[in-house]
Amino acid sequence: MNKGVLSVAIAALGFVLGLWFLGSAIKNRNKAENTISVTGLGTKKFTSDLITWSGNFSRNSFELKAAYDELANDKRVIENYLVSKGIRKEEMVFSAVDIQKQYSYGTDANGRSTQTFGGYQLSQRISIDSKNVAQIENLSRNITEIINLGIEFTSSPPNYFYTKLADVKQQMIADATKDAKARAEKIAENAGSSLGNLKKATMGVTQITEPNSTEEYSYGGTFNTTSREKEASITIKLEYEVD
Missing domain, CATH: 1.20.5 (Single alpha-helices involved in coiled-coils or other helix-helix interfaces)
Incomplete structure (x- = not known):
């Protein structure tokens, strides 16, 4: 060749x-x-089964020991009050005592800055984690009873959580996947085709908000802790081949 x-x-x-x-x-x-991409939604409403609540109390004195003794007495009064309301001692967590020196500032007759010692401020924090949500919720709403005992007490709003959130997520994922597949089948049917193999599945982040609220979803996920009643949602995006 x-x-x-x-x-x-x-x-x-x-x-x-x-x-x-x-x-x-x-x-x-x-x-x-020749693919179909659909997004399914799974939602679930539930009631929180864990509550956390905390409060601060403080004392002021020019004598450190006097302030500490008064604060220690306040702690005993608070502890006894909570026990009388059915709170177990093992549920109470008291933080270490925080000590701050107080000063007042001004200027003298010559216009120079002055600093005057105003005494010590000692404060302590108590926090409670409990599954008796109604009990702690009621306690947080009637905190004036502690103030009426002569204690300078500041209460924080309670936070609500759910200990079985993993189970809720699994059910939502199943519901969202079922919803997405049903949408894909309907689209394929209306187009005169049928679904082929699943090519890709993408799960969105979990969003937990107060039901019927105006809370906005966030890119990294929303986790509401201020509401006892909650609503969770998750999305699943599926991509199918079309035969």
């Missing part, structure tokens, strides 16, 4: 292979385009 014929044969083979690869690419491209 001379060189001219060999060159023509090689060129022809290259042309045929090129057509094959081009056809394969077009086929794969069309196959990739």
